[in-house]
Amino acid sequence: MTEGAFFKNIVFSKPLVLLDLVDYQQGTVVSRTFAQNNAMSLTLFAFDEGEGLSTHTAAGDAFVQILDGEAQINIGGKAVVVKAGEVVVMPAGVPHSLHAATRFKMLLVVVKEN
Numbered sequence: 524m525t526e527g528a529f530f531k532n533i534v535f536s537k538p539l540v541l542l543d544l545v546d547y548q549q550g551t552v553v554s555r556t557f558a559q560n561n562a563m564s565l566t567l568f569a570f571d572e573g574e575g576l577s578t579h580t581a582a583g584d585a586f587v588q589i590l591d592g593e594a595q596i597n598i599g600g601k602a603v604v605v606k607a608g609e610v611v612v613m614p615a616g617v618p619h620s621l622h623a624a625t626r627f628k629m630l631l632v633v634v635k636e637n
Contacts, residue, residue, distance in 0.1 A: 530558050542590055545569045547626050552576070562637040568629050570594070575622035583635030585613040592627025596620070 532555055533544070545555045545567045552574050558565040563583070570592075578597070587596070588610045596603050599617045604624065613619045615635070 529560070531556070533557050541567065541630065542628060545628060547571055547628075550574070562635055564631070564633045566631045568631060570621070570623040570627050570629075572623050572626045576620055578618050578620040580616050580618050581613065581633055583615050583633045585615075585619070586632040586634070587611050587613065588630045588632075590628040590630060592623070592625045594627045594629065595622045595624050597622075 533539070545553050547553070547569045549571055551571060553569040554566050555568075556564065556566045587594075587605065589605045589607050591607050593604060593606045596605055596611060596613070596619060598611070598613050598619045603611060605611050607627075
């Protein structure tokens with residue numbers, strides 16, 4: 524892997540299959556952060572079935588793209604099911620949580636005020 528000024532943990536100048544950049548692991552959540560600074564973060568996740576993230580808030584708007592599987596996401600008390608190929612945005616400061624209805628992979632982009 525080569526590291527540039529902004530991105531890390533990824534090979535540069537080569538086509539890659541996003542789904543292949545993080546593997547499922549039984550009974551856990553796996554993450555791979557590609558970029559993180561005061562203005563944004565970009566992280567790829569793999570959740571095993573039944574795993575999740577407890578209720579929390581983010582300092583910025585969180586854009587989630589489900590790449591594989593299905594997630595149940597609770598945003599401000601409202602449950603939404605998000606499937607492969609779909610996206611959902613969670614507003615900054617609004618409590619949210621995630622649960623793996625099936626194992627799933629997602630790309631998370633959080634954009635914050637700089």
